[in-house]
Amino acid sequence: MEARENKSYVIAKLRSEIMSLQGFRSPAAGSKPEKIDIGPVSAAFTGGIFPKVGVHEFISSTPESAAATAGFMATLAGQLMKEDGICLWVSSRRRVFPLALGFFGIEPDRVIFVDLKKDKDLLWTIEEGLKCDALSAVVGEVKELNLTESRRLQLAVEESKVTGLLHRVSPRLSNPVASVCRWRVNPLPSGRDNTLPGIGFPRWDVQIEKVRNGQAGRWQVQWSEDHFEHIGLVRVVPSRSFSKVG
Amino acid sequence: MIVMAVSTRAEKAGIETGMVVADARAVLPELEVLDFEPDVPEKLLTALAEWMIRYSPQVAVDLPDGLLIDATGCAHLWGGETAYLKDIVSRLKTSGYDVRVGMADTIGTAWAVSRYSRAFPIIDLDAQQSALAGLPPHALRLDDQTLEKMAKLGLSQIKSFIHMPPSTLRRRFGQHTLHQIGKALGQFHETFTPVQPPEPYQERLPCVEPIRTATGIEIALKTLLETICKRLVEGGKGIRQASLKCFRVDGNIQEISIGTNAGSCSASHLFKLFEQRIAQIEPDLGIELFLLDAPVVEDLANPQEALWDVNGGNKMVTIAELLDRLASRSGTDTIHRYLPAEHHWPERALVEAPTLRDRPETSWRKEKLRPVDLLPRPERIQVSAPVPDYPPMLFRYQGVVHKIKWADGPDRIEQEWWLSDGLHRDYYSVEDDNGNRYWIFRLGHYGKERAPEWFIHGFYA
Incomplete structure (x- = not known):
């Protein structure tokens, strides 16, 4: 009996060691980590803590979902930047309207946009950004990304602890890449529980398809000015087949 | 033999420049005559100009008999312009020089006032024309032919022709006259070459053996950067633009240049920027001389500020260095940062931030929802x-x-x-x-x- 307890203790210890090797900070260790508030979606992560050290992968297939994804990424970047952080926004064909970032908690003047034509330059720039620990976050909009390239980015992140948010805009292939988490964000219709006219707060269907040491899942959330709110299921969106992207 | 210059005492006795020496001796038998050496005025004026640097960093020799001083931002150190001029005059007089001064907004007017005016030598802003009015045309630094023509026409004072239409002046006295008037009134800019030009940030490295390898170029570049950065640190400056010129044995010059987002005096950072370009150099038969030139430098922010701003200061330096690296690979036009502009029209609602340190002057508008x-x-x-x-x-x-x-x-x-x-x-x-x-x-x-x-x-x- 004692040996068994001992064994489970050893396993737990080894697990936490593996986690720290993978770039996760144990919630118990050291100071209290700053919390990134993503409402109910936090449940997907170990200890309910958003993994800051890592590359997050977002996939969008239509312009509408690309916009929703950009909005969601902006809320994350805004929380990572806090009061005085600086964020690098790298893209090949930028459509993000800086003025709109203010609605997602970012001071647009603290975002440095880098617009590049070549994919090679794009990845080099994202990697350089991820290596620079003075930045709070790097948002990269790429089209194609392979495993080797994503490994390089992941390694850069583990060194510098800068959060990488990679947006794969309508990729040809949904090939697996090295990332802590794979997201899909799609817009949801406005809530009709109120009788007010017009469109309301942005609502998203946030889907975590793959997460390291966590529980994948799907949540409907609303961005109410400065925080996420969980909303009841508005409508069952026909789910995508997971096997195709896995 | 002709008299070229006279002392005050001899002048009082009636001797003038241009007299024949024999006549002068007849007027004043005890006259001491020294041989004129053509290069003495220039030597003397240069020495005086160098001494005058205590009054302004920009002093120039104005042959045959003058010195030009750019007094911008200097006079207040002596307690005003009058005190400044008084100090200059009294110190030169105690050294035995007979001196006349003039101070104005243009070189032309100051020249005229110091030589031909008996009035107060400091000319106010925009008072050039009235100051010149009563002076003879000689005060405009015109050539002898024009002066002779003016004398024949009875134009003995500047006011008698300065109001003539430019076309008439040009027809009668030539373009040069118009130009001189313009210089005196400040319509044309006039510059001078100071005796001690500000030393440029430039370093040279000659090589005993021609350099042909990339490693050799790297070593040369590092050496040059270290020397220039030491000088920059002493001067509190940072490089904004720099270029490395490689003089090849066959006379060809290879050049690579870099630019930075914020002044930098860090040799390692500048080396990183140059490093990406080294491959562009074609050493061919070998490089015999390296020349590192920093044409654009700027004052560095006081390092003391960084102490107060514990996080911000260092962070900005790191980010500026990151942006330099990005820009040197893909060009400065790929990096953008925006500030709010006061326009509702969506295409005009943003304005590009010129530097990394600019903060928005107005707050970002959030009352109207805009698309992401x-x-x-x-x-x-x-x-x-x-x-x-x-x-x-x-x-x-x-x-x-x-x-x-x-x-x-x-x-x-x-x-x-x-x-x-x-x-x-x-x-x-x-x-x-x-x-x-x-x-x-x-x-x-x-x-x-x-x-x-x-x-x-x-x-x-």
């Missing part, structure tokens, strides 16, 4: 909408029909007529039956003869 993705230019859509100002019921974009369920608007944005003309836009924020949100607008009013055009301009998150 804005199309680079609005795209045409087909719409069916009830007139006059109701939001559309459906629209077709890229072949797909979107039925509109919810809408906000219209939100009219007018063209700013002082910037450009064109029709106003009536914006609607709409949501279709799938929950996708768009920003669409109608251009102009509903007309009598034609239906207004509709455009999609962005996607909401």
Whole structure:
């Protein structure tokens, strides 16, 4: 009996060691980590803590979902930047309207946009950004990304602890890449529980398809000015087949 | 033998320049005559000019008999312009020089006043013309031929011709006269070469053996950067632009240059920027001389500030260095940062931030929801909408029909007529039956003869 307890203790210890090797900070260790508030979606992560050290992968297939994804990424970047952080926004064909970032908690003047034509330059720039620990976050909009390239980015992140948010805009292939988490964000219709006219707060269907040491899942959330709110299921969106992207 | 210059005492006795020495001896038998050496005035004036640097860093020799001093920002150290001039005159007089001074906004007027005016030698701003009025035409530094012509015509004072139309002056006395008047009045800029030009940030490295390898170039570059950075640190400056010139044995010059976002005096950072360009150098038969030139430097922010701003200061330096690396690979035009502009028109609502340190002067507007993705230019859509100002019921974009369920608007944005003309836009924020949100607008009013055009301009998150 004692040996068994001992064994489970050893396993737990080894697990936490593996986690720290993978770039996760144990919630118990050291100071209290700053919390990134993503409402109910936090449940997907170990200890309910958003993994800051890592590359997050977002996939969008239509312009509408690309916009929703950009909005969601902006809320994350805004929380990572806090009061005085600086964020690098790298893209090949930028459509993000800086003025709109203010609605997602970012001071647009603290975002440095880098617009590049070549994919090679794009990845080099994202990697350089991820290596620079003075930045709070790097948002990269790429089209194609392979495993080797994503490994390089992941390694850069583990060194510098800068959060990488990679947006794969309508990729040809949904090939697996090295990332802590794979997201899909799609817009949801406005809530009709109120009788007010017009469109309301942005609502998203946030889907975590793959997460390291966590529980994948799907949540409907609303961005109410400065925080996420969980909303009841508005409508069952026909789910995508997971096997195709896995 | 002719008298070239006279002392004050001899002048009082009636001896003038241009007299024959024999005549002068007859007037004043005890006269001491020294041989004139042509290069003495220049030597003497240069020595004096170097001594005068205590009054201003910019002093120039004005042959045959003058010194020019740029007193900008210097006079207040002596307690005002009058005290400044008094100090200059008294110190030169105690050294035995007979000196006359003039101070004005232009070199031309100061020259004239110091030599021909008996009035107060400090000329106020914009008073050049009245100061010159009573002076003879010689005060304009004209050539002898023109002066002779003016004397023949009886133009003995500047005021008698300065108001003549320029075309007449040009016809009568030539372009040069007009130019000299312009210089005196400040219509033309006049520069001078100071005796001690500010030392440029430039370093040279000659090589005993021609250098042909990349490693050799790297070593040379590192050596040069270290020397120049040491000088920069002493001067409190940082490099904004620098270039490395490689002089080849065969006379060809290879050049690579870099630019930075913020002044830098860190040799390792500058080396990193140059490193990416080293491959562009073709050493061919070998390089015999390296020349590192920093034509644009700027004052570095006081390092003391960084102490107060524990996080911010160092962070900005690191980010500036990152941006330098990015810019040196893909060009400065790829990096953008925006500040709010006070325009409602979406295309003009942002203005590019010139440097990394600029902060917004006005706060970012948040009262009107704007789309996260804005199309680079609005795209045409087909719409069916009830007139006059109701939001559309459906629209077709890229072949797909979107039925509109919810809408906000219209939100009219007018063209700013002082910037450009064109029709106003009536914006609607709409949501279709799938929950996708768009920003669409109608251009102009509903007309009598034609239906207004509709455009999609962005996607909401």
